Amino acid sequence: MPDFEYIGYAAGILTTIAFLPQAWQVFRSRSTGDISLTWAITMIAGVFLWLCYGFTKNSMPMMLANSITLLLLGIILWYKIRYR
Template identity: 60%
Template sequence: METELLGYAAGILTTFAFLPQAFRMIRTRQARDVSMTWAASTTAGVFLWLCYGVAKQSLPMISANSLTLLLLFVILFVKIRDRGNPGS
Protein backbone atom coordinates (compact mmCIF):
# COMPACT_ATOMS: atom_id res chain seq x y z
CA MET A 1 0.00 0.00 0.00
CA GLU A 2 2.83 2.42 0.79
CA THR A 3 4.36 1.92 -2.65
CA GLU A 4 0.98 2.68 -4.25
CA LEU A 5 0.82 5.98 -2.32
CA LEU A 6 4.35 6.77 -3.46
CA GLY A 7 3.28 6.07 -7.05
CA TYR A 8 0.25 8.34 -6.76
CA ALA A 9 2.35 11.14 -5.22
CA ALA A 10 4.92 10.88 -8.02
CA GLY A 11 2.18 10.77 -10.64
CA ILE A 12 0.41 13.84 -9.27
CA LEU A 13 3.63 15.86 -9.16
CA THR A 14 4.85 14.92 -12.62
CA THR A 15 1.43 15.37 -14.22
CA PHE A 16 0.98 18.74 -12.51
CA ALA A 17 4.30 19.87 -14.01
CA PHE A 18 2.72 19.89 -17.50
CA LEU A 19 -0.37 21.91 -16.54
CA PRO A 20 1.19 25.41 -16.61
CA GLN A 21 2.71 24.84 -20.05
CA ALA A 22 -0.48 23.39 -21.52
CA PHE A 23 -2.64 26.20 -20.08
CA ARG A 24 -0.21 28.86 -21.28
CA MET A 25 -0.19 27.44 -24.80
CA ILE A 26 -3.98 27.31 -24.87
CA ARG A 27 -4.24 30.86 -23.56
CA THR A 28 -1.58 32.44 -25.80
CA ARG A 29 -2.15 30.11 -28.77
CA GLN A 30 1.61 30.09 -29.28
CA ALA A 31 4.15 27.31 -29.11
CA ARG A 32 7.32 28.95 -30.39
CA ASP A 33 9.29 28.34 -27.16
CA VAL A 34 8.56 24.62 -27.10
CA SER A 35 10.94 22.31 -28.92
CA MET A 36 9.25 19.90 -31.34
CA THR A 37 11.90 17.31 -30.48
CA TRP A 38 11.09 17.64 -26.78
CA ALA A 39 7.33 17.49 -27.37
CA ALA A 40 7.50 14.44 -29.64
CA SER A 41 10.03 12.47 -27.58
CA THR A 42 8.29 13.22 -24.26
CA THR A 43 4.94 12.19 -25.74
CA ALA A 44 6.44 8.93 -27.01
CA GLY A 45 8.12 8.27 -23.68
CA VAL A 46 4.97 8.88 -21.66
CA PHE A 47 3.04 6.63 -24.03
CA LEU A 48 5.58 3.86 -23.39
CA TRP A 49 5.31 4.43 -19.62
CA LEU A 50 1.54 4.11 -19.98
CA CYS A 51 1.99 0.81 -21.84
CA TYR A 52 4.35 -0.38 -19.11
CA GLY A 53 1.82 0.60 -16.44
CA VAL A 54 -0.91 -1.32 -18.25
CA ALA A 55 1.36 -4.37 -18.54
CA LYS A 56 2.17 -4.14 -14.82
CA GLN A 57 -1.47 -3.37 -13.95
CA SER A 58 -0.31 -0.37 -11.94
CA LEU A 59 -3.19 2.04 -11.39
CA PRO A 60 -0.91 4.94 -10.33
CA MET A 61 1.16 4.58 -13.52
CA ILE A 62 -1.90 4.19 -15.72
CA SER A 63 -3.76 7.17 -14.29
CA ALA A 64 -0.78 9.55 -14.13
CA ASN A 65 0.52 8.71 -17.58
CA SER A 66 -2.96 8.87 -19.13
CA LEU A 67 -3.46 12.41 -17.82
CA THR A 68 0.08 13.45 -18.74
CA LEU A 69 -0.38 12.03 -22.24
CA LEU A 70 -3.57 14.06 -22.64
CA LEU A 71 -1.72 17.25 -21.66
CA LEU A 72 1.13 16.40 -24.00
CA PHE A 73 -1.32 15.86 -26.86
CA VAL A 74 -2.59 19.41 -26.25
CA ILE A 75 0.97 20.75 -26.29
CA LEU A 76 1.85 18.74 -29.39
CA PHE A 77 -1.36 19.79 -31.17
CA VAL A 78 -0.69 23.49 -30.57
CA LYS A 79 2.95 23.05 -31.63
CA ILE A 80 2.01 21.29 -34.88
CA ARG A 81 -0.79 23.76 -35.60
CA ASP A 82 1.52 26.73 -35.06
CA ARG A 83 4.35 25.26 -37.09
CA GLY A 84 3.08 26.91 -40.25
CA ASN A 85 2.63 30.32 -38.60
CA PRO A 86 5.54 32.78 -38.83
CA GLY A 87 7.17 33.38 -35.45
CA SER A 88 5.92 30.14 -33.90
Protein backbone atom coordinates in the same frame (compact mmCIF):
# COMPACT_ATOMS: atom_id res chain seq x y z
CA MET B 1 6.17 -5.95 2.81
CA PRO B 2 4.18 -2.71 3.15
CA ASP B 3 2.23 -1.37 0.18
CA PHE B 4 3.97 1.75 -1.13
CA GLU B 5 1.55 2.41 -3.98
CA TYR B 6 0.76 5.80 -2.43
CA ILE B 7 4.28 6.87 -3.44
CA GLY B 8 3.34 6.08 -7.04
CA TYR B 9 0.20 8.20 -6.74
CA ALA B 10 2.17 11.10 -5.23
CA ALA B 11 4.81 10.90 -7.98
CA GLY B 12 2.13 10.67 -10.66
CA ILE B 13 0.22 13.66 -9.32
CA LEU B 14 3.34 15.82 -9.08
CA THR B 15 4.74 14.96 -12.51
CA THR B 16 1.33 15.38 -14.16
CA ILE B 17 0.68 18.70 -12.44
CA ALA B 18 4.06 19.88 -13.76
CA PHE B 19 2.62 19.87 -17.30
CA LEU B 20 -0.53 21.83 -16.45
CA PRO B 21 1.04 25.33 -16.47
CA GLN B 22 2.70 24.69 -19.83
CA ALA B 23 -0.45 23.27 -21.40
CA TRP B 24 -2.48 26.19 -20.02
CA GLN B 25 0.04 28.73 -21.33
CA VAL B 26 0.00 27.16 -24.79
CA PHE B 27 -3.81 27.03 -24.80
CA ARG B 28 -4.11 30.63 -23.61
CA SER B 29 -1.45 32.22 -25.82
CA ARG B 30 -1.57 29.89 -28.84
CA SER B 31 2.21 30.34 -28.81
CA THR B 32 4.55 27.37 -29.00
CA GLY B 33 7.70 29.01 -30.39
CA ASP B 34 9.75 28.15 -27.32
CA ILE B 35 8.72 24.49 -27.34
CA SER B 36 10.89 22.06 -29.26
CA LEU B 37 9.01 19.75 -31.62
CA THR B 38 11.64 17.09 -30.94
CA TRP B 39 11.06 17.44 -27.19
CA ALA B 40 7.28 17.13 -27.59
CA ILE B 41 7.47 14.03 -29.80
CA THR B 42 10.10 12.39 -27.60
CA MET B 43 8.08 13.08 -24.44
CA ILE B 44 4.92 11.68 -26.02
CA ALA B 45 6.76 8.52 -27.07
CA GLY B 46 8.30 8.10 -23.61
CA VAL B 47 5.06 8.75 -21.72
CA PHE B 48 3.21 6.37 -24.04
CA LEU B 49 5.77 3.66 -23.27
CA TRP B 50 5.42 4.35 -19.52
CA LEU B 51 1.66 4.00 -19.96
CA CYS B 52 2.12 0.66 -21.72
CA TYR B 53 4.47 -0.45 -18.95
CA GLY B 54 1.89 0.59 -16.37
CA PHE B 55 -0.67 -1.61 -18.11
CA THR B 56 1.69 -4.59 -18.08
CA LYS B 57 2.26 -4.10 -14.34
CA ASN B 58 -1.42 -3.33 -13.71
CA SER B 59 -0.24 -0.22 -11.89
CA MET B 60 -3.11 2.22 -11.46
CA PRO B 61 -0.84 5.17 -10.47
CA MET B 62 1.24 4.72 -13.63
CA MET B 63 -1.80 4.27 -15.86
CA LEU B 64 -3.64 7.33 -14.50
CA ALA B 65 -0.68 9.69 -14.39
CA ASN B 66 0.63 8.77 -17.81
CA SER B 67 -2.83 8.87 -19.41
CA ILE B 68 -3.38 12.42 -18.20
CA THR B 69 0.17 13.49 -19.05
CA LEU B 70 -0.20 11.99 -22.53
CA LEU B 71 -3.38 14.03 -23.02
CA LEU B 72 -1.64 17.24 -21.91
CA LEU B 73 1.35 16.56 -24.16
CA GLY B 74 -1.02 15.78 -27.03
CA ILE B 75 -2.63 19.20 -26.59
CA ILE B 76 0.78 20.88 -26.58
CA LEU B 77 1.85 18.97 -29.71
CA TRP B 78 -1.42 19.77 -31.48
CA TYR B 79 -0.92 23.48 -30.85
CA LYS B 80 2.75 23.21 -31.80
CA ILE B 81 1.85 21.75 -35.20
CA ARG B 82 -1.21 23.94 -35.77
CA TYR B 83 0.42 27.29 -34.93
CA ARG B 84 3.82 26.77 -36.56
